[in-house]
Amino acid sequence: MQANIQKNKLFVASCLALLVTSLSFGIRAGILDALGTQFQLNKAELGAIAATAFWGFPLAIIFGGFVVDIIGMKRLLIIAFVFHLAGIILTIYAGKFSSPYLALFISTLLIGLANGTVEAACNPLITSLYPENKTTKLNHFHLWFPGGIVIGTLLVFLLDKIGIGWQIQVGLMIIPTLLYGYLFSKLSFPVTERVAKGVSTAKMYRSLLNPLFIIMIILMFGTAITELFTGQWIDVLLKNVSDNALLLLTIETGVMVVGRGFAGPVVHRLSPAGVLFFSAVFSAIGLYILGHTTGNLLFFGALIFGLGVCYFWPTMLGFVSENLPETGAVGLNLMGGAGMFAVSVYMMFMGSYYDNLLATHLPSKIDIKAFMEASPGSDLANQLNEAKKLAGPEIINATFTIPVILIVAFAALFFYKRSQKKRMVSMA
Template sequence: MKSIQRPQLFVASCLALLVTSLSFGIRAGILNKLGVDFGLDKAELGTIAATAFWGFPLAVIIGGIVVDIIGMKRLLVFAFVFHLLGIVLTIFSGKFGNPFWALFFSTLFIGIANGTVEAACNPLVTALYPENKTTKLNHFHLWFPGGIVLGTLIVYFFDKVALSWQVQVGIMLIPTLIYGFLFSKLKFPVTERVASGVSTSEMYRSLGNPLFIFMLICMFGTAITELFTGQWIDVLLRNITDNALLVLTVSTGVMVIGRALAGPIVERLAPQGVLLMSAIVATIGLYLLGNTSGNMIFAGALIFGAGVCYFWPTMLGFVSEYLPKTGAIGLNLMGGAGMFAVSVYMMLMGGVYDRLIAEKLPAGANLKEYGAPEATLEMKNALAEANKAAGPEIINTTLIIPAILIVAFIGLNIYIRNKNKQLQAA
């Protein structure tokens, strides 16, 4: 490890994750504008947004399989190339005859880049800090909500000065070029699994462990609770509050602080205790987001952010600590499973959202006609009221997921406690 520049590699990893999170934050802020500019309905917007989430698992699973073969450095070169392609294609999407497909493929490229960053950087962090994995994964992943905060603030303030969404997307080029340069100059370690001498066949056998399968299923729920809500919050709450994007900023700002302070909390509660606490708090926060108005929405965002802040890195940390033989592919299957679940859920709920809105319009109303620029004032008011009622319904539908996680993580805590007692008795 002496020849490995640990702090520099960690900083470069954080910058790569910053680009990933900026793509989420900026897209969440411009999603509504894309719909207006290109005449896209909620189902089409849901499909475009979901593309990033299934491009991610595609890349993260393939990356998990090949990372020990080609090395983490080459994977990050691929991430750099796909980030550049995705960002540039998004900026010029309006130049194509069908902007839907330009946005679809540009978002796919960014999703592939994001997944490749995750595929390389999660095992890189555990290899750099084998003595402190869950805490350092939380420190690394604080740059995800951190980038979302920056992204939403960029959208908010750039809108105030009337800068286009193309300029907002172009901001992502700056950290992309910096992390690409840094990684090109640094020497990388081997993954923790390779360093510890665990064979490839043993790694694949470990993926059949019932505890790993259980955590994989729980990852579906933790990822949907965090990422679906965050990505769609501006659309869902725009008609409830004039500061819907700032609601996202509040929740993600809390996540940054929470992950920065993860060390003593993880030490006190252990990963499984942190996950149970997170599920309880996230459920309360999501309930408030879907059932309150005015300033109470910001209270709900604060509580929700505190709930979901530890989900992703602590799920990875638990697997790395309790199931280390699953190696890089174990970590990356977890990330891939989470993003795949979000993509499916997002496409499903985009259609449900359109249906809920249509049900609240006058009988026989055409949703696209009501959302068209030439719609009458009466039609626009009716659509605004339909949106106002439908958004919280989507949030309340999602509420069942963290509620189920509470039960699952109570079971996990009981299992680990009993397992520890058995080890002590032996």
């Protein structure tokens, strides 16, 4: 590695960039209902807006994966800074446009593109800075994703209590955006690990056809949906089940922050495949509790669920980087892109499914818009709240199937890696 590379400063700047990414998730999750109320958007429209960040992300991360070795990580991160700043400002002024829905759609797309570009550059940057400790350092880096969600949801909760509007809440993201943009503009960057090791571009692309890599891509669909869909929609889904639905997200992500901070001994003790298996088990248990209980048990469910999804994303990336290093930055970014693409599709589908569930729990003779526009405390508003109380857990219970499938898949992966290790030992 070049002598002028300042590893610690690059790592801090990367964490700030990821903090902006996670704040965009946490704050948007917290203001989603407020946006729907102010601009009279139904759940399908809110789902489409929220999903835009998830399909903007894979577009950026996949494109970034293909060009990062060509244009360099630094240029990618400057592009991310511009997209973040533009998306934040457009969100704040969405109400000034003739179509607030379109403005929110475009602003969320810009933020999604920025988020994907951050990961496209920072994931290979972390593996290049710490080639001997990749899974642990990726967990340390990615703790700022749940960390930012904790900060974002707490900000929304507290600022809502004192009557500060969502525009100012969104505007707070400008501060870390300016900080990471300034830091990255001043620092020198290393080349990616694949380039440093002399792995050819042709070999990198051939490695993408490895059956194990294809399996990990498919499993990334499930881990990303389990973690990110639930986190982004938990306030909407459980708002009428609990008076503190947003705090459920705060508890879940708080556990994730602590867990990723202690990733080193956990990964060393269990191995990446073992970590993924236990993550799937706890995720399934947590979702089951969230979908079948009320009251204080929901907070216990959020804690168990947070423990489950804690290691999913960074450990999936770490597993690929350690076991399939020839896939390089493209492999890492295809993993991230696949996860976010799956979430975007699932979120749009579930937004419409949620509206259909509401319709089944409401009198069919009355247009659903009448319920949406009813004044608080009226009979129609109360009927809508009761319908939401039933529909939210039904969405969670439908999602519960995914980590159950992951339990079986990761158990097979764990035993496959263990048998592979035994063969290598016996051959030695």
